Amino acid sequence: MSWLLVFFGASVLIALTPGANNLLGLHNGMTHGVRRGLAGLTGRLAAFTLLIAAVAAGLGQLLAASETALTIIKWAGAAYLLYLGLRLLWSTFRGNTTTPELPSAPTTGWQITRKEFGVAITNPKAILIFTAFVPQFADAAHGPFPGQIALLGAVYLPAEFLAGATYVLAGALVRTIRLSARARRTVDRGTGVVFVGLAGVLATSNA
Numbered sequence: 154m155s156w157l158l159v160f161f162g163a164s165v166l167i168a169l170t171p172g173a174n175n176l177l178g179l180h181n182g183m184t185h186g187v188r189r190g191l192a193g194l195t196g197r198l199a200a201f202t203l204l205i206a207a208v209a210a211g212l213g214q215l216l217a218a219s220e221t222a223l224t225i226i227k228w229a230g231a232a233y234l235l236y237l238g239l240r241l242l243w244s245t246f247r248g249n250t251t252t253p254e255l256p257s258a259p260t261t262g263w264q265i266t267r268k269e270f271g272v273a274i275t276n277p278k279a280i281l282i283f284t285a286f287v288p289q290f291a292d293a294a295h296g297p298f299p300g301q302i303a304l305l306g307a308v309y310l311p312a313e314f315l316a317g318a319t320y321v322l323a324g325a326l327v328r329t330i331r332l333s334a335r336a337r338r339t340v341d342r343g344t345g346v347v348f349v350g351l352a353g354v355l356a357t358s359n360a
Contacts, residue, residue, distance in 0.1 A: 157308055160290045164309045167286060168316035173234055173272050173351055174279075175320045180241075180344050181265055182324025190321035192262040196269030197317060198310055203274065204283045205306030209299040230275035231356040237268070238348030245338045245345070277355065282309075 169175075174197055181190040273279055287309060291301045327340075 156290070156292075156295065157304075160305060161308050161312055163286075163290075164312035165315060167282060168309075168313045169319065170278075172278050173230075173276055173348070174269065175317065176344065176347060176351075177237075177269060177272055178317045178320040179324040180341075181269075182321035182326075183328050183340065184324075185265060186328060187321060187325045189262050189265055190325060191318060193265035193269045194314055194317045194321070196266035196271075197273040198314060199266075200270045200273035201279060201283070201310060201313060202306070204279055205287075205302065205309070208283045208287065209302040209306070211299075226275060226280060227277055227355060230272075230277060231352045233271055233275050234348050234352035234355065237272070238345045238350075238352060241341055241345035241348065245341050 181193050287305050
């Protein structure tokens, strides 16, 4: 249990690190509220479950060793973040002063979940977590490697949900302040700029 508790504590710290998914969770909390923001986290957890399964099956090492695969993931992630950022920025220049989101922006739980999944599955940070961070806690004394990865992954998911929920709740808290239309546009523009910036950083990284 001490082995898993140490891993859980480290996982919470890793999961709380600001990144694309957490920024998205913050924005979802601000624009959609707690209920749909938390529901959207299931998309992130589903993507991470797939990554955990891939690592447990041995695909993680192949992925980490393949420069081509990592490059494809990197560019896919950068393109998706750029798309989200530009769409969010465009929504603030369409004369929409009654709501901080596009008329066609995600309004259902399924659409928010799908967006969380898309960001998570193309997030190189997530790839590194499950191919580099999680395996460090595997120990032959605790059983076969695939089983350990599955167990550690099952422990990591609640840590990720806790971190994601923290950002969603923070966003929902801001939502209760009832910002003016101008302030909401400013927040959305800032979020869009950050997404575009993250896309640029990711595209120019050596990962």
